[in-house]
Amino acid sequence: DAKTTQPTSMDCAEGRAANLPCNHSTISGNEYVYWYRQIHSQGPQYIIHGLKNNETNEMASLIITEDRKSSTLILPHATLRDTAVYYCIVRFLSSNTGKLIFGQGTTLQVKP
Amino acid sequence: NAGVTQTPKFQVLKTGQSMTLQCAQDMNHNSMYWYRQDPGMGLRLIYYSASEGTTDKGEVPNGYNVSRLNKREFSLRLESAAPSQTSVYFCASSLTGKGRSGNTIYFGEGSWLTVV
Numbered sequence: 001d002a003k004t005t006q007p008t009s010m011d012c013a014e015g016r017a018a019n020l021p022c023n024h025s026t027i028s029g030n031e032y033v034y035w036y037r038q039i040h041s042q043g044p045q046y047i048i049h050g051l052k053n054n055e056t057n058e059m060a061s062l063i064i065t066e067d068r069k070s071s072t073l074i075l076p077h078a079t080l081r082d083t084a085v086y087y088c089i090v091r092f093l094s095s096n097t098g099k100l101i102f103g104q105g106t107t108l109q110v111k112p
Numbered sequence: 113n114a115g116v117t118q119t120p121k122f123q124v125l126k127t128g129q130s131m132t133l134q135c136a137q138d139m140n141h142n143s144m145y146w147y148r149q150d151p152g153m154g155l156r157l158i159y160y161s162a163s164e165g166t167t168d169k170g171e172v173p174n175g176y177n178v179s180r181l182n183k184r185e186f187s188l189r190l191e192s193a194a195p196s197q198t199s200v201y202f203c204a205s206s207l208t209g210k211g212r213s214g215n216t217i218y219f220g221e222g223s224w225l226t227v228v
Contacts, residue, residue, distance in 0.1 A: 034216070043116075043202050043219035044155070087154075091215070102154035 004088045009107040018075040022088030025069040037084040116220035125193040133188040135203030143208045144186035148199040193227040
């Protein structure tokens with residue numbers, strides 16, 4: 001599985017969009033980009049995943065660049081409850097090994 | 113629909129004691145996993161089970177055993193607990209290879225284990 005690089009921390013004002021970047025320059029053609037978040041030592045929570053097209057669900061949007069070497073997770077209207085560590089992970093859809101290289105993630109602090 | 117359920121949530125053990133962490137999922141997933149997370153660290157895979165009846169070692173299997181009791185349940189056993197096994201343990205599951213929404217790993221809320 002390809003490695004990812006994320007900024008260590010980011011701040012966002014409550015109500016504004018939070019844009020979290022991730023670099024995955026060694027991603028292969030069959031690897032998906034997954035985003036998880038972990039709130040204060042709770043279990044990691046799945047947010048969204050995608051291959052090459054932009055994706056949107058009730059939680060967030062995922063923008064993947066055309067060359068697939070980077071992506072951005074967008075929380076459209078951040079709330080205080082979105083304060084968490086966000087992890088970008090690259091993984092094969094068919095992988096059954098369960099190995100997730102979480103890295104250090106981005107600590108997002110949403111401020112009032 | 114409870115998702116992934118782990119028990120117990122908190123446990124304190126003495127060195128050398130044994131215990132089993134229980135995990136069950138109600139999402140009809142084929143794959144199940146056990147991870148540990150030490151303070152300030154990412155998750156590390158202990159063992160996984162790609163299907164009922166099969167188990168495989170992950171990154172840090174030493175000191176642990178697992179049992180895939182049936183499709184729903186996957187237990188983690190510490191035979192002789194050591195202080196180095198003090199950690200938060202997460203069970204997870206996924207539906208591997210089943211359509212584009214497959215293979216998303218869903219996690220339980222964690223079990224806090226302290227070995228003194």
